[in-house]
Amino acid sequence: MRTNYINTLLVAGGISVSMLSCNKFTDIDPISEATSENAYSTRQEAEAGLVGAYDALQQEYYIWDNIIFSDVISDNYYAGGDNPEIFAADKLQVAPTNSRLFNNWTQLYSGILRANTVLDKVPAIQDPNLDDDGRREQILGEAHFLRALHYFNLVKMFGGVPLVLSTGASSPNEYQIPRATEEEVYQQVIADLEQALNSLPDKFSDESSVNKARATKGAANALLAKVYAQKADRDYNKVLIYCDAVINSPAGYSLLSNFADLFDGSHYNNAESILEVQFVGGAEANFxxxxxxxxxxxxxxxxxxxxxxxxxxxxxxxxxxxxxxxxxxxxxxxxxxxxxxxxxxxxxxxxxxxxxxxxxxxxxxRQYVLRLADIILLKAEALNELGRTAEARDVLNQIRQRAKISLSTAMDQEILKTVILNERRLELCQEGQRWDDLKRMGEVLEVMNRLNEIDLRTNQPVDYNMTDNKLLLPIPQQEINRNPQLVQNPGY
Structure with missing residues (x-):
């Protein structure tokens, strides 16, 4: 649904949201231009709205900006090309006026808007076909998952952000609201994921191209594990519970025997994949x-x-x-x-x-949104943080064995913590995980400030000048200009 305001909607202080026109996720065209009078009255239209919500995963943030603000901003990659704003991210000199921040903020809130529209409209649809097979609850569960995913990415980047949980505003000014606290955002993410768990199946069908394209219980459990690990008051007991729920899922996730198969372009929707963006070429291609x-x-x-x-x-x-x-x-x-x-x-x-x-x-x-090796390594981390170091080492060695490198013999908790962090780096580089890992382990300042990267044009080392303030990105200046209730992060 789009009300008269949604075409020019300013979400959370002035974001211009456009419901991008994308092609098919299933055999149903997504709703992209519709009025409140006719948009949601049948099961087919509910499915079309959900397709539009999934299409948000094909926006630029999920294609490669998530890599810029995790891998390039960290010690994994240098910036290249000719874009000064990406070089600024590489040098940890991101300013509030960096347009990539505004693009990411806008795209993630666009995804939230799409999920909110499904959550607002689908419960009121009178079509009995929606309830014959429990499909209404599944659709709502998928929308809850997608909203949680977008807010999880926002809170990791910016800290507390405005919580917009409906499309029911009567004017754009009603979206000019203050930032929620970081903890409040995480609690909303958890609430959405718990709702998703209650509504989603382990599998939608026997077709992997369906199960890996959509939110399932496995995806919700995997994201909950990552959420409980990443939030400031992390809970590794819950991380372990949700990791085990993925590893022991009836969906039958398993590591591929050959690591190269994950990325050769011929083995997508594989047993290790939990959720991946379904690029199929043409108008739904990955640039x-x-x-x-x-x-x-x-x-x-x-x-x-x-x-x-x-x-x-x-x-x-x-x-x-x-x-x-x-x-x-x-x-x-x-x-x-x-x-x-x-x-x-x-x-x-x-x-x-x-x-x-x-x-x-x-x-x-494609990019994997979630895959099993990440969750196995997160389980190893949780076990180690809980003092179960020998068990953690055994779990870690599943990943090392697949990589055909020597198995870890570490017996010390602190040593194994370093080994696990490095293992995640080697396993998950170019998958948008490194910055989160360094932050979670409290290693960002030490890692970035001890880097010895020599600029050959000057033969001088780069001074990254990493500080606590840079753990969060600045709120986009365009948003602060539009919404007087937004407060900038410290240091910007």
Whole structure:
């Protein structure tokens, strides 16, 4: 549904939200332009609204800005290309006027608006077909999950943000509300996910292309595990409960025996996948690979926007981790200068390689929103934090064994904590996890300030000047200008 205000809606202090026109998630076109009088009256229209809500996962934030603000901003990758705002993220110099912040904020709230519309309208639909097979409750559960996912990403980036939980405002000014506290946002995320758990099935059908495209109990349990680990008053007992619910799910998740199969483009919707964005090409394509892959695979010759760091490459080499390195990083000679690898043309530099096919901006390569290896490593972390170090090491070694590297023999809790953090880095690089991991483990300041990254143009080390204030990104200045009730994060 779109009321007369939704076309120009200013969510949470002035966000201009456009319900992007996307193609099909199922065989139903998403509702993108409809009036309050005719939008939601049948099961088919409820499904169409949900399709529109899922289409939010194909916006730029979920394609690669989540990588910029987790992998590039951390010690995993350098910025490349020619965008000064991405270089600013790399150097930890993000200003409130950085337009990528506004884009991310807007897109995540757009996704929230779509989920809210489903949650507001579907309960009132009179079509009995919605209840014959419990589909109404499933649709609402999926919308609760999607809203939780968007708010989880917002709260990790910005801290407390305005909580907009309905589309019922009579004017845009009603969305000019203060920021909720960080804890209040997390509590809303948890409430949405608990509601989703009560409504979602373990599987929708026997078709993996359906089950991996939609929120299931496995997805809700996985996200709850991540939420309870990430929030300030983390609860590792609950992390363990939700991790085990995923690992022992009737959906039958399991690690692929070959790590490379996860990213070769031929094994999507696999047993390890819990939820992934369903890029199928054409109008529903992933432009991200074109931004990252080398000339031999992209067909162009301009400098790419993300380059694996010396520190990341050394981390693979220190573990003799050939399997994951070869699946994650590709070296190739290029005709441009790179200030960290070789400041001369025709030098070999590394490329982010978890996507393999650019296809002229129309790739079908995907990002995993949630996958089992992440949850297994989170279980190892939880066990270790709870003092069950021997058990944690055994769980960790499932991932190391798959990677064909030596099994950990660590017996000390602090040593194993470092090993697990490094293991997550090698397993999940280019998947938007590193910054959250460093923050959760309290390692951001030490890791970023001890980096020795030499700019070859000056032969001087980069001063990242990481401070506590930079643990959160600034609230976009455009939002503060529009909503006088918003307060900026400290230090910006």
């Amino acid at each position: 991200g690979p074109q931004m990252l892959l080398p000339p031999s695979l992209s067909g162009d010759t301009w400098r790419k926007f993300m380059t694996p760091s010396h520190n990341l490459v050394n981390a693979f080499d220190s573990e003799s981790d050939v399997v994951r390195k070869n699946s994650s990083i590709l070296f190739e000679n290029v005709n441009w200068l790179d200030e960290f690898w070789y400041n001369k043309a025709n030098s070999s530099i590394p490329f982010a390689f978890k996507w393999k096919s650019a296809s002229g901006w129309a790739s079908t390569n």
